[in-house]
Amino acid sequence: MxxxxxxxxxxxxxxxxxxxxxxxxxxxxxxxxxxxxxxxxxxxxxxxxxxxxxxxxxxxxxxxxxxxxxxxxxxDPRVVERAAEQLARFTHTCFMVNPYEAYVDVCEALNRITPGDHEKRSILLNSGAEAVENAVKIARSATGRQAVVVFDHAYHGRTNLTMGLTAKNMPYKQGFGPFAGEIHRMPMAYPYRWPTGPENCGPEAAAMVVDQITKQIGARNVAAVVIEPIQGEGGFIEPAPGFLPAVAEFCRANGIVFVADEVQTGFARTGDMFACDHEGVVPDLITTAKGIAGGLPLAAVTGRAELMDAVHSGGLGGTYGGNPAACAAALAALDAIGSDxxxxxxxxxxxxxxxxxxxxxxxxxxxxxxxxxxxxxxxxxxxxxxxxxxxxxxxxxxxxxxxxxxxxxxxxxxxxxxxxxxxxxxxxxxxxxxxxxxxxxxxxx
Missing domain, CATH: 3.90.1150.10 (Aspartate Aminotransferase, domain 1)
Known part of the structure; x- marks a missing residue:
């Protein structure tokens, strides 16, 4: 067709x-x-x-x-053609029941193109919120810790956990609580509104984050820091230079899983394949969705093999996660991003x-x-x-x-x-x- x-x-x-x-x-x-x-x-x-x-x-x-x-x-004709071909073969088996190669193909592609040359694993899901929620699950399972750090102006989704991670009350949170616990919010490096000026924003904001995590939570209690490399719903806030690398380095030094929420910024949107690439930041886990499959619902968590494999068998998944038609569309979309x-x-x-x-x-x-x-x-x-x-x-x-x-x-x-x-x-x-x-x-x- x-x-x-x-x-x-x-x-x-x-x-x-x-x-x-x-x-x-x-x-x-x-x-x-x-x-x-x-x-x-x-x-x-x-x-x-x-x-x-x-x-x-x-x-x-x-x-x-x-x-x-x-x-x-x-x-896009390539996306339509590959998705239609897959629909004609079968629409669903559930990867957790009878797997299929396209799911593996997409995971291999994500492991290859996401930041970092370390060994990786991926899982496929349905939405950005589901990806972020699973990233938190993986981080907690791998570290044995519970606390999650997020930032002012953040948006991470509409499930109960991701509403808790999201900063803005209306329209996303009003009347829907109580929300999940052990979520701690930190200041964001917002250059335009930083009190001492944009030139001071990066180092000052990073120092505040480190200080507050250390004093208020305790670094040894933090499972994950979750951040959008450029905030989306919060107002397309591009963190001041140096902020993301400093936070990522603090995470590495303290065994904290650094999670880049690239649901909105991923797949060439920002002029790099992923927004983290701009400052050479390599996340431990990266969440993707939106631009992954040319309009079909698909999402993913990709990350370090030792973290992804820390979860027990059967602990990750979902009935529709990695739908075969969406996987076919994703492979075509990724080809289009490269060839065009x-x-x-x-x-x-x-x-x-x-x-x-x-x-x-x-x-x-x-x-x-x-x-x-x-x-x-x-x-x-x-x-x-x-x-x-x-x-x-x-x-x-x-x-x-x-x-x-x-x-x-x-x-x-x-x-x-x-x-x-x-x-x-x-x-x-x-x-x-x-x-x-x-x-x-x-x-x-």
Whole structure:
């Protein structure tokens, strides 16, 4: 089955959302639980490249990638073909009952491409939250310790344990407690908001983390430090240089498992295959999902063999973990990342977007910070010299962009960050057009 080719141009033929989308939204209100939200309720007919087409015939520029999932583009023909071939053979056996080679193939690929040349093992799961939860299980089993350290502004998922690891209350945690215990939160190296300035942020933040772990928890009690190399929902916070290496070194010196949550940053998104590569940080365990399989649900934990093998037989797994069609899609997506040099393309996207956005920031005081790497870019909106968050301005900007057919997402602990995650296969023309729309939105504030 061939993938449908989508014309790579924006097209607006109705108001957004259009009448057909509004009709489906009416049906949704009596069928889907209200707790499930949508950024932009335009109902999708097809998507590909940098375009999402809705049921009304509108074609929107995609700066969201389904939250960093469709790195290789939506319905990439190679992904579609390999997944369809697998579906025709069998859809499921459960790897824990009757295994299949594609699961092993994906694990071998992850062991090869993730940071570090040590011996590794992998397990396959369904979602990023499930991967993070299993990473904590593995770390606790391997070390015999219980405490887990996480950071301000972190997001790690929506299960009970990963809600506890997540920093932001609304909408992720409110009313869902009590949460798992033995979770300890540390300050994050947030350069834009560091009290003594960004130039001091890395060493000062690392020293604070070491001091607080040592005094408040005791290093010998910590099973794992879990951190996003660039924070996602927290606002695309790129830690100050030196922070990640210093924390990783402290972990190594104290037998603590350093877990890199690369669910959002992995698979070429940041201009490296993994965000840890930027400073040469080698995690003990790395969690991946989102961009791994071109849109099909798959996740993984990959790590040092002695840690991964410390868990007793039967202690890890899940009915759908490593679904055969998702494995086939992942193998095709990984091939596409390599053959299309999407690592290089992400860097090109970053250079283009950061240049345009920094010029835009020079003309609008409401843009306090422009940051990110590769195709993971954000702008933080503020009011006044005290950098007060400006979520109202963000809402106005997003409303204009959405009305003009540009898919954008918000983020940030304070609800004041616009995050941009275009597919890595998007063309420069669509990038410029999307940034033109964004510039128009700021001009209307």
């Amino acid at each position: 061939a993938a449908t080719q989508v014309v790579q141009s924006r097209r607006i033929v109705t108001e957004i959302p259009g009448p057909k989308s509004r009709a489906i939204q009416e049906r949704r209100s009596s069928a889907v639980a209200q707790g499930v939200g949508s950024v932009l309720p335009v109902y999708v007919e097809r998507a590909g490249g940098g375009i999402v087409e809705d049921v009304d015939g509108n074609a929107l520029i995609d700066f969201g990638s389904g939250i960093a999932v469709t790195n290789v583009g939506n319905a 040099d999407l690592v290089g393309r992400a860097r090109e996207i970053g250079e283009l977007m950061l240049g345009r956005l920094r010029e835009l920031a020079s003309r609008h005081d409401v843009i306090g910070d422009v940051r990110g790497r590769g195709a993971m870019i954000a702008i933080e909106l503020v009011a006044g010299e005290d950098k007060a968050p400006a979520p109202e301005a963000l809402a106005k900007v997003l409303a204009h962009c959405h009305s003009q057919g540009l898919i954008l997402l918000s983020a940030g602990t304070y609800g004041n960050v616009i995050r941009m995650l275009p597919p890595l296969v998007i063309g420069d023309d669509l990038l410029h057009e999307g940034l033109d729309i964004l510039a128009e939105a700021f001009g209307r504030l």
